[in-house]
Amino acid sequence: MKTITKVNKDDVIIKFAGDSGDGMQLVGNQFTSNTALRGHDLATFPDFPAEIRAPLGTVAGVSGFQLHFGSSEIETPGDLCDVLVAMNAAAYKSNIKNVKPGGTIIADISGFDKKNMRLAGYQETDVLLVNSASTNFTFFQVDITKLTVESLKEVALDAKDKDRAKNMFVLGLLFWLYDRSFESTLAFIEERFSKNDMVKNANSLVLKAGYHFGETTELFTNQYELKKAVQSPGKYRGISGNEAIALGLMVASSKASLPMFYATYPITPASDILHFLAKQTKTFNVQTFQAEDEIAAICSAIGASFGGSLSACGTSGPGMALKAEALGLAVTMELPLVVCNIQRAGPSTGMPTKTEQSDLFQSLYGRNGEAPLPVIAASSPSDCFFAAFEAVRIALAFMTPVILLSDLYLANGSEPWKYPEYNALPEIKTRLLKESKEKFEPYNRNEALVRNWAIPGTEGMEHRIGGLEKKDGTGDVCYDGDNHHHMVKLRAEKVANIAETIPLQELSLGELNADVLIVGWGSTNGSIRTAVKELLLEKKSVAHIQIRYLFPFPKNLKGILEKYKTVLVPEINNGQLVKLIREKYLIDAIPYNKIQGQPLNVAELKNEILKYC
Amino acid sequence: MEVEKNIPTLTAKDFESDQEIRWCPGCGDAAILKQMQNLLPSLGIPKEKIVFVSGIGCSSRFPYYMNTYGMHTIHGRATAIATGLKLTRPDLNVWIITGDGDALSIGGNHFIHLLRRDLNVNILLFNNQIYGLTKGQFSPTSTQHQVTKSSPFGTDDKPFNPMTLALGAGASFVARSIDREAKHLQEILKAGQAHTGASFVEIYQNCHIFNDGAFSMYTDRASRKNAALFLEHGKPLLFGEENQFGIKLDGHQPKIVDVKHEESLNDLWIHDESDGIKANILSLFFETETFPRPFGIIFQKSSKRDIDQSQPYKEISVEQYNHLLGGKENWTVL
Numbered sequence: 047m048k049t050i051t052k053v054n055k056d057d058v059i060i061k062f063a064g065d066s067g068d069g070m071q072l073v074g075n076q077f078t079s080n081t082a083l084r085g086h087d088l089a090t091f092p093d094f095p096a097e098i099r100a101p102l103g104t105v106a107g108v109s110g111f112q113l114h115f116g117s118s119e120i121e122t123p124g125d126l127c128d129v130l131v132a133m134n135a136a137a138y139k140s141n142i143k144n145v146k147p148g149g150t151i152i153a154d155i156s157g158f159d160k161k162n163m164r165l166a167g168y169q170e171t172d173v174l175l176v177n178s179a180s181t182n183f184t185f186f187q188v189d190i191t192k193l194t195v196e197s198l199k200e201v202a203l204d205a206k207d208k209d210r211a212k213n214m215f216v217l218g219l220l221f222w223l224y225d226r227s228f229e230s231t232l233a234f235i236e237e238r239f240s241k242n243d244m245v246k247n248a249n250s251l252v253l254k255a256g257y258h259f260g261e262t263t264e265l266f267t268n269q270y271e272l273k274k275a276v277q278s279p280g281k282y283r284g285i286s287g288n289e290a291i292a293l294g295l296m297v298a299s300s301k302a303s304l305p306m307f308y309a310t311y312p313i314t315p316a317s318d319i320l321h322f323l324a325k326q327t328k329t330f331n332v333q334t335f336q337a338e339d340e341i342a343a344i345c346s347a348i349g350a351s352f353g354g355s356l357s358a359c360g361t362s363g364p365g366m367a368l369k370a371e372a373l374g375l376a377v378t379m380e381l382p383l384v385v386c387n388i389q390r391a392g393p394s395t396g397m398p399t400k401t402e403q404s405d406l407f408q409s410l411y412g413r414n415g416e417a418p419l420p421v422i423a424a425s426s427p428s429d430c431f432f433a434a435f436e437a438v439r440i441a442l443a444f445m446t447p448v449i450l451l452s453d454l455y456l457a458n459g460s461e462p463w464k465y466p467e468y469n470a471l472p473e474i475k476t477r478l479l480k481e482s483k484e485k486f487e488p489y490n491r492n493e494a495l496v497r498n499w500a501i502p503g504t505e506g507m508e509h510r511i512g513g514l515e516k517k518d519g520t521g522d523v524c525y526d527g528d529n530h531h532h533m534v535k536l537r538a539e540k541v542a543n544i545a546e547t548i549p550l551q552e553l554s555l556g557e558l559n560a561d562v563l564i565v566g567w568g569s570t571n572g573s574i575r576t577a578v579k580e581l582l583l584e585k586k587s588v589a590h591i592q593i594r595y596l597f598p599f600p601k602n603l604k605g606i607l608e609k610y611k612t613v614l615v616p617e618i619n620n621g622q623l624v625k626l627i628r629e630k631y632l633i634d635a636i637p638y639n640k641i642q643g644q645p646l647n648v649a650e651l652k653n654e655i656l657k658y659c
Numbered sequence: 660m661e662v663e664k665n666i667p668t669l670t671a672k673d674f675e676s677d678q679e680i681r682w683c684p685g686c687g688d689a690a691i692l693k694q695m696q697n698l699l700p701s702l703g704i705p706k707e708k709i710v711f712v713s714g715i716g717c718s719s720r721f722p723y724y725m726n727t728y729g730m731h732t733i734h735g736r737a738t739a740i741a742t743g744l745k746l747t748r749p750d751l752n753v754w755i756i757t758g759d760g761d762a763l764s765i766g767g768n769h770f771i772h773l774l775r776r777d778l779n780v781n782i783l784l785f786n787n788q789i790y791g792l793t794k795g796q797f798s799p800t801s802t803q804h805q806v807t808k809s810s811p812f813g814t815d816d817k818p819f820n821p822m823t824l825a826l827g828a829g830a831s832f833v834a835r836s837i838d839r840e841a842k843h844l845q846e847i848l849k850a851g852q853a854h855t856g857a858s859f860v861e862i863y864q865n866c867h868i869f870n871d872g873a874f875s876m877y878t879d880r881a882s883r884k885n886a887a888l889f890l891e892h893g894k895p896l897l898f899g900e901e902n903q904f905g906i907k908l909d910g911h912q913p914k915i916v917d918v919k920h921e922e923s924l925n926d927l928w929i930h931d932e933s934d935g936i937k938a939n940i941l942s943l944f945f946e947t948e949t950f951p952r953p954f955g956i957i958f959q960k961s962s963k964r965d966i967d968q969s970q971p972y973k974e975i976s977v978e979q980y981n982h983l984l985g986g987k988e989n990w991t992v993l
Binding site for chain 2: 079082083085277278279280281282283284285289293296297300305307309326329330331333335337338339341342345346347348349350351352353354355357371372375379464465466467468469502503504505506507508509510511512513514522523
């Protein structure tokens with residue numbers, strides 16, 4: 047019987063990496079749900095190759111899944127990992143630079159044979175897996191493939207299918223290392239393979255074999271333990287950003303008592319919203335429409351909006367570019383619409399599987415004519431729910447298209463979410479007009495300058511609206527210069543009035559009179575918070591705000607910005623919010639830009655902030 | 660459709676909006692508008708259930724002149740906008756007004772996909788073979804070698820054959836009419852409206868400013884009987900001053916024959932609207948100079964789409980929403 051040392055940890059970052067076909071996403075997701083159920087806080091980020099089936103064993107075909115979990119608040123999936131699981135040489139090659147000094151590498155030595163070394167671009171004579179005494183890392187070399195096949199020698203599966211179960215061996219081993227029960231995964235296997243007993247049994251056997259290997263081998267002498275995170279009481283679930291947007295739109299449309307219409311064209315990384323919603327169409331008041339192109343998607347949404355639906359579209363940068371003209375139509379017709387832009391690296395096709403925040407200017411300015419519309423951003427996977435809910439509220443309250451900005455990092459990332467009860471969420475008011483004593487005029491407005499919404503089928507309110515400039519009130523086509531000037535100002539003022547209904551900007555961390563204020567928006571929230579928290583612990587004079595409402599800005603933003611000597615604006619673009627702030631408030635805000643398709647690196651960000659405090 | 664309630668008897672006048680008509684005096688568009696306003700009262704559909712959707716171009720001003728719901732949208736997109744409207748509001752009577760540039764050039768993609776989807780809407784394509792609103796450039800239906808402002812030496816481009824295009828896209832109702840034949844036009848509009856599925860009606864429309872006389876061979880007394888072939892379901896294909904010519908199928912090849920040499924009119928091609936293969940051959944008359952241009956319903960077949968599966972607003976319980984919010988796997992922190 048070996049002696050096992052229990053080692054306590056505050057947080058751990060594990061990266062599972064292997065070939066696309068190695069099932070690393072499944073291992074990651076299973077370990078994650080087990081971690082969540084155990085009461086740790088966590089954040090995850092999958093990292094897929096752009097190619098669906100890149101050549102086996104190559105760096106291009108590596109699929110990864112990073113999980114950061116711990117006993118205190120976890121804001122990001124983490125920069126460098128403590129543990130790298132490398133199923134082959136290519137996975138090792140593409141991830142080794144992201145392992146912490148002193149980190150642990152668990153390698154399947156079958157994936158480091160001559161052939162795999164060559165495919166990964168190494169010399170066949172290179173020795174990667176060496177004695178830990180001579181490197182910074184601790185290596186655990188396990189012949190996972192061989193052990194998997196051995197554990198299935200009684201099972202009548204062919205060699206290829208046996209080989210495919212090796213991800214369960216890894217999972218079992220990791221469960222042992224972190225002293226977990228594997229029951230949740232057994233239940234998962236039971237359900238997933240309920241139609242194929244042989245595969246079901248094989249996966250269960252291999253999972254247990256991995257666990258027992260950890261238990262018996264002399265290789266591992268440590269087991270790692272983490273305390274539960276202190277979480278506020280309530281019901282939790284795991285959620286990704288795209289799922290949260292889909293849910294937010296659905297629940298908000300229900301709170302507005304409207305049917306929902308989601309029109310879209312497949313595009314990475316937005317398509318998962320469609321996949322989720324398409325499954326709900328039989329049960330809920332949701333209709334999905336996969337259009338022939340991006341333009342048809344938004345145009346059909348505008349048509350549905352005219353007909354009285356809550357309409358929404360999901361897309362990414364290139365699709366947004368194609369939607370520009372129709373967005374202008376929705377602005378001038380003053381119809382409610384939510385367009386979700388799940389940003390990715392551009393320009394043009396750019397890097398479709400890498401994240402970026404470079405469509406802020408496009409959202410604000412990417413239309414012909416004076417076409418202002420509200421723009422809001424989500425700041426974490428679960429926050430996508432509330433951002434979507436708020437986007438719907440604004441669209442309906444102000445009869446306007448709204449752009450909701452998320453990005454690939456939020457879309458695919460996931461975290462535990464203390465989800466709300468349906469009844470705890472507010473009702474949403476619409477401008478639907480069912481009857482009127484006076485003659486209906488489509489462009490008559492309320493005190494906030496918002497028009498009414500009379501939909502076909504409503505007797506006596508027949509009217510025509512369109513893309514031509516319209517006379518204030520009646521909506522008749524009008525080319526008069528003075529009227530146009532008036533209408534341009536009216537539409538701008540209406541959008542500006544939204545600022546009266548949004549929450550004031552709050553400080554996320556730090557004090558009002560600190561030396562440096564870090565101003566972020568969107569998905570950088572986690573990285574910035576982690577960096578600022580660490581600096582605050584180091585007694586640095588730093589504060590943080592994360593702006594959700596990018597247009598119009600919260601009314602008190604200027605007042606906050608003016609309190610600080612230094613305003614630093616980190617963004618995953620070449621400097622966009624920083625320019626808006628400089629332009630609007632004449633404040634000498636300083637940009638900090640990383641445009642590498644990755645979330646902001648906390649250590650790098652900290653170093654940057656330290657220059658100013 | 661909810662036509663249960665007593666609909667007040669409407670007249671053509673009820674469908675006229677208060678907007679001044681701004682088409683050029685004598686434009687074929689006005690003639691089509693008149694036929695529409697004459698037709699609608701006979702359909703028994705309440706005004707508030709009717710929506711006209713248009714894109715950009717002269718014809719697309721149409722919705723402004725109809726006292727119904729309407730949208731005058733952006734270039735080429737009326738079909739896409741109407742798609743969203745009809746998908747979510749199957750109870751509405753939706754008309755798409757478009758032109759040769761709008762439907763076949765900038766909006767070509769949406770046009771073919773609408774026909775493929777076969778939603779229960781009516782598409783009226785006002786074809787004047789020219790860009791009128793932008794003052795006289797060649798359009799995708801302009802004839803090859805046509806001299807226009809943008810083709811001073813004649814355009815090299817071949818025109819689209821809208822009928823073949825529509826049939827190729829899977830249209831379930833394809834017809835052609837002409838602005839000057841009021842009665843024929845109204846009958847075709849009525850048939851298109853009665854069809855369940857997307858009805859596509861190409862209407863030859865004279866632009867007397869930029870392309871005057873483009874269709875005069877089908878309207879001039881001297882030529883029309885020889886140039887136009889008016890189709891009737893179940894009737895032989897006859898044309899000519901005294902219907903002296905007939906069309907016969909020799910294998911898959913159409914032939915023009917002198918009727919008096921035929922033993923029986925039944926030996927001629929008898930028009931069958933439901934025959935898709937013959938409809939394709941008819942549509943190809945367009946490409947020839949020997950055959951007359953067919954007018955009327957070229958093809959009509961019941962739609963394969965589940966039409967008007969109007970989804971009533973479902974009653975959904977709070978529990979269902981809470982279940983949705985909770986996802987497949989959740990846990991409680993005490």
